[in-house]
Amino acid sequence: MSATKSLSKEMARSARKEKWERYVAALKYAKYVCFHPFDGFWDLAHEKKGSIAAATTFLVLFLITHVLKLMYTNFQFITAPLQYVNVFEQAASLLLPFLILCLGNWSLTTLFDGKGRFSDIYTAMCYALVPYIVIQLPLVFISNIIAFDEAAFYTVLMSVSVVYSLALAFIGLMQVHDYSPGKTAIFVVVTVLAACIIIFLILVFFSLLSDALSFFVSIYREVAFRLY
Amino acid sequence: MKANIRILALVMAALLMMSSVSSALAADDGYASSYTYNYDYWSDIRESPDAYRVNNVIYSGDLSLEVPMKRPQSLFVQGDYIYVVDTGNNRILEILRDGNNFTLSREIKEIAGTDVTALNNPNDIAVDEEGNMYIADTNNERVVKVDKNLNFIQAFTKPADTTFDQSLSFLPNKLVVDNSGRVFTLATNVNKGVVKFEANGEFTGYVGANKVTYSLVDYVWKTFFMTEEQRAQQESFVPTEYCNIYMDEDSFIYATNVSFSEYDLLWDNAQPIRRLNGIGNDILIKNDRYPPIGELYWQETMTDYHGPTKFVDITVLENDIYVALDRTRGRLFGYDSQGFMLWAFGSLGNSEGVFASAISIEHMGKDLFVLDQNEGSITVFVPTEYGELIYDASEAYLKGDYDGSAALWEEVLKLNANYNLAFIGIGRALMRQENFTEAMEYFEMAMDRDNYGRAFRLWRKIWVEENIGWMAIALAVIVIIPLVLRSIKKKKMEVEAYERNQVVK
Numbered sequence: 001m002s003a004t005k006s007l008s009k010e011m012a013r014s015a016r017k018e019k020w021e022r023y024v025a026a027l028k029y030a031k032y033v034c035f036h037p038f039d040g041f042w043d044l045a046h047e048k049k050g051s052i053a054a055a056t057t058f059l060v061l062f063l064i065t066h067v068l069k070l071m072y073t074n075f076q077f078i079t080a081p082l083q084y085v086n087v088f089e090q091a092a093s094l095l096l097p098f099l100i101l102c103l104g105n106w107s108l109t110t111l112f113d114g115k116g117r118f119s120d121i122y123t124a125m126c127y128a129l130v131p132y133i134v135i136q137l138p139l140v141f142i143s144n145i146i147a148f149d150e151a152a153f154y155t156v157l158m159s160v161s162v163v164y165s166l167a168l169a170f171i172g173l174m175q176v177h178d179y180s181p182g183k184t185a186i187f188v189v190v191t192v193l194a195a196c197i198i199i200f201l202i203l204v205f206f207s208l209l210s211d212a213l214s215f216f217v218s219i220y221r222e223v224a225f226r227l228y
Numbered sequence: 229m230k231a232n233i234r235i236l237a238l239v240m241a242a243l244l245m246m247s248s249v250s251s252a253l254a255a256d257d258g259y260a261s262s263y264t265y266n267y268d269y270w271s272d273i274r275e276s277p278d279a280y281r282v283n284n285v286i287y288s289g290d291l292s293l294e295v296p297m298k299r300p301q302s303l304f305v306q307g308d309y310i311y312v313v314d315t316g317n318n319r320i321l322e323i324l325r326d327g328n329n330f331t332l333s334r335e336i337k338e339i340a341g342t343d344v345t346a347l348n349n350p351n352d353i354a355v356d357e358e359g360n361m362y363i364a365d366t367n368n369e370r371v372v373k374v375d376k377n378l379n380f381i382q383a384f385t386k387p388a389d390t391t392f393d394q395s396l397s398f399l400p401n402k403l404v405v406d407n408s409g410r411v412f413t414l415a416t417n418v419n420k421g422v423v424k425f426e427a428n429g430e431f432t433g434y435v436g437a438n439k440v441t442y443s444l445v446d447y448v449w450k451t452f453f454m455t456e457e458q459r460a461q462q463e464s465f466v467p468t469e470y471c472n473i474y475m476d477e478d479s480f481i482y483a484t485n486v487s488f489s490e491y492d493l494l495w496d497n498a499q500p501i502r503r504l505n506g507i508g509n510d511i512l513i514k515n516d517r518y519p520p521i522g523e524l525y526w527q528e529t530m531t532d533y534h535g536p537t538k539f540v541d542i543t544v545l546e547n548d549i550y551v552a553l554d555r556t557r558g559r560l561f562g563y564d565s566q567g568f569m570l571w572a573f574g575s576l577g578n579s580e581g582v583f584a585s586a587i588s589i590e591h592m593g594k595d596l597f598v599l600d601q602n603e604g605s606i607t608v609f610v611p612t613e614y615g616e617l618i619y620d621a622s623e624a625y626l627k628g629d630y631d632g633s634a635a636l637w638e639e640v641l642k643l644n645a646n647y648n649l650a651f652i653g654i655g656r657a658l659m660r661q662e663n664f665t666e667a668m669e670y671f672e673m674a675m676d677r678d679n680y681g682r683a684f685r686l687w688r689k690i691w692v693e694e695n696i697g698w699m700a701i702a703l704a705v706i707v708i709i710p711l712v713l714r715s716i717k718k719k720k721m722e723v724e725a726y727e728r729n730q731v732v733k
Contacts, residue, residue, distance in 0.1 A: 076677045081270055145688070148681030 026054035030130045037168055041175035044127060045120045052119055055126035059098070062129040063091045065136050074143040077154055097195070098125070104194030105173065109187060114177035124172035128165055135161035264573040266647065269517065269675040271524050274646040279562070279571040279615035280596060282581040283608040284328065291323065291332040297604030302402070303590040303597055306355040309333070310590070310597060312606065318347050320363065325592065330608075336361075341380035344368050354405040354475075362411060364400040371400045371411055371425070384411050387431030391420065404475035412473060412481060419469050421508060422481065436483065436508030472588075476544040480505060484539040484552065493521050493536050500539050501552055501563075514567040522554050522561050522572075537561070541589045543596070547623055551589060551596060558583035560596065560609075564622055568649050571615070574598075581607060594619060614643045621653055630657040648674045659683050664690070 029049050033040035044050040067087050070080050102125055106118045116124070135157055143154060174184045264278045288296035298316025305311070310330070312321040320336040338345045348367035355361050359376030371384040386398035399416040400423075406412070409427035412435065421437035450459060471486040481504040488498035496519040503512040518524055522537025540555040548565030558577070562570035575582050584602040591597070594616070596609040611619065621636035634657030637650040644650075655670030656679065664687035671680035692699075 075672055075675060076680060147685045147688070148677045149685075150681075 023051060023053050026051040027057065030054070030058065030127055033127045034130055034134075034164075034168070037171040038175060041124055041127070041168075041172045044124060044172075045116060045176045050123050050127060052123060055123040058126045058129050058133065059095075061133050062126075063094060065133050065140075066094055067091055069136055069140050072140050072144075076148040077143045077151065100195045100198050101125075101191060104198055105187065105191040107198075108190055108194050109177050109179075112187075114179065114187075116173075116176035120176045121173070124176045125169060128168035128172050131164035131168065132161045135164070263575070264571050266569055266571055267518070267524060268646060268648060271518060274644075276571060276644045276647065277614040278573065278612050279618065280560075280573065280609040281612050283595070283610045284330075285580055286323075286330050286606040286608065288604055290330065291321070293321075293332065293335075297321075299601050300599055300604060301587060301601065302352045303588040303599045303606070304353045304355060305590045305592045305597070306357070306359075308592075309355070310592070310606070311353050311355060311361075312599065313350050313353050315349060315351055318349060320347070320350060320353055320361075330606075336378060339363075339372065339374045339378045339380055342372075342383070351400070352402045354403055356405060356409070362403060362405050364403045364413060366399050366401060366416075369398045369400075371403055371413055373411075382429055384413070384425045384429055387423065387425075389431055391433070392418075392431070402470075402472050404473050404481060406475055406479040412475070414470050414473055416469075422470065422473060422483070422504070434508075435481070435506075436502070436504040436510070471539065472541045474542050474544055476503075476548070477546075480511070482542050482544055482550060484542050486538040486540065486555075490526070490536050496521070500537070501542060501550070512567065513565060516566070516568045520552070520561070520563045520567055520569065522552065522559070523557065526556075540587060543589050543591045545591050545594065545619075547619075547626055549619070549622070551591065553586050553589040553598065555586055558586045560589065560598070564649070570618055570649070581609075583607070614640070617643070618649070621650070625653060625656065630660040633657055648676075652676050652679060655679060655683070659686075662686075 026049070029040070029044070033044060033050075040049075067090060070078065070085055070090060071082070071087075102118070102122050106116070106121050108114075109116060109121075139154060139157055139161075142157075146154060170184060170188065173179070173187070174181060177184070177187075179187065264276050264280075265273045266276050268274045295317055297312070297314050299314075300312050301315040302313040303310065304313075308325050310323040310325060312323065314321055318337060322333045322336065324331050324333045337347060339347070347363065347365050349365075350363050351366045352364040353361060360381065361374050361376070361378075363372050363374070365372050369386060372380065373382040373384070374380055384400075386392065386394075388394075392398075396417050400413040401416050403411060403413040411425040411427075412422045413425070415423050418434075419437070421434035424432050424435050426432050469487070470483045472484045474482040476482060483502045483504055485498065485500050485502070488500065492498035493500065496514075498521070499510060499512075499519070500522070501512060501520050502510040505511050512520070514520065522539065526534070526536045535556055537554040537559070538556050539552040539561075542550055542552045544550045549562060549570065551560055551562045553560055557575055559572055559574040561572045564570055574586075576584070578584060583598065583600045585600060586598050587601040588599040589596060590599075594611050598607045598609070599605075600607065617636055617640045621633050621640060624630075624633035624636055634654045637653040637657075640647055640650040641654075651670045651674035655667045655674065655676065658664075658667035658670060659679070659682070664683045667683040668680055668687065671683060
């Protein structure tokens, strides 16, 4: 009895260990994606080299980077009125568009023979955020040891991080869906439109919902008024 | 517990009463209070103590004028005399100021020693230090120079030059005179800039023409969609005329401009205030985050006023501090020589210290005079303690008295803790005293990047020099020791391999 128990415990531990090792490997795989994006994204989607857990880690790190950037970048390089900044609002203002864009892309490409599933798109997009995190986090520190007239250094790295991430996202979409570059470019544009439509639908849904609710509330009030 | 709360409540009540008493005391200084403000780094409006208060308002009755002022257009100050150009009555009033007494010293309606003696619709005047007067005698189509006894000396008339359209009348509207007697005048219908005459009366060209501005939409429409006839009928794009000019002590012309599109104002293409050098280039210094355009927001529906600030006149005090008068809101905007806004106050209205239709501004020392063309009145503003402190602090800094300037800025901060210039002023003084960390704190509070960067670099240099010792050691520990260890390891392995070989042999 106790032997089987310890055995199952042992198995559970080894399973957990294996899981952890897979997670760490998936995290480490980001380096390969950054430097070999075509191979990297292909294997990410088709050989299961990445994982959703690792991808989510990158997304969370991305949001944390953004917040840290707002809070700790030296005032010489950022013009955020800190007294009005709400950290959660800032994080949400990046997270929601990110998710809506992934959703928009998935809902379109799935109709136009894109090979990627939603989880593939999500994973690829999160891995594309890695250069942004890796460059911008040190920049928060660097901003505090350079002066305003040395800003060229800072701004160049800043734009490199953004361009790098955007390029990775583009290649990622291409490889995940097995599209040509031209087709990917078209779908990037259409994805933005789709995101707008999704936002519109969400707004319509909520406004109709509130209308419907207020209708029932007013019926209840009317009835209550008549009865008493 | 309950007793504690009761005591707390009592203390709170006492504090409240004290604060209300003290604020009542502060407000009741016997003068009408006006709403003075400044913009902070985020271009939010920050209320401030009054920089100026109304000393008195001079009406026609106060000067015992038989005929009240009618549509007066311009003010000029020379020494203790204030000149009011009473355009509607074709006369100029000379007022002597003696402390708070303003008395009419003479009425100028006619000059002597020339054919046309009566002034006809005069619009502006300038008086030099000897008392010679230059009068823009508009409807007589001349600028006339007379001595202090009103004897005719010289007339500046329509330029006989091909650049001046001879079919137009020469209608000098505003004028300034430099130290060597050159006359600069703005003439109606002349859009080539400021008309310039040498002291001998010779016309020598135009200074500082406004650039031609037109919107992209206009251009595209005119170029591609209009027929030839339509194009011929529509007037061509022409530069706009200046509204008013002022000559500072260094003979630079300050010009204001009121015809621009709002869009240009936002991107500082309109440049409503300019400082023109000899060849007509704008050399106004603009170091603030926003250019000197007066009001930064004018689209708000909450206010009664609409449209952007239109500077109708400008005057330049000592130390290149300039005050511009906004006719849209009847408001005065003060800027320092670096383009930082000092304060703004005034509005439209009918009571003391506000204007029905402000048209001209002048200064005597630090006192300001504002002419109201509808009321026919001159409002005399004198600086408050707060206003004086701001002037003194910037003057002390310009003179090189940095400690004195910092002390004065501290006083300003006591009266207005939101005053950005004071933080910068103290920071600069601290930087001169090589107290960089504190200077950086002050610059950060004022969000002054340039100065912060400067102080930071100096501080960083000192910090590195002080800490270079252990930094070198740290570098050695991180880089050199692993290298040494690696080479030792390599040597060891070589020795081992050699020994193994020996054994095999």
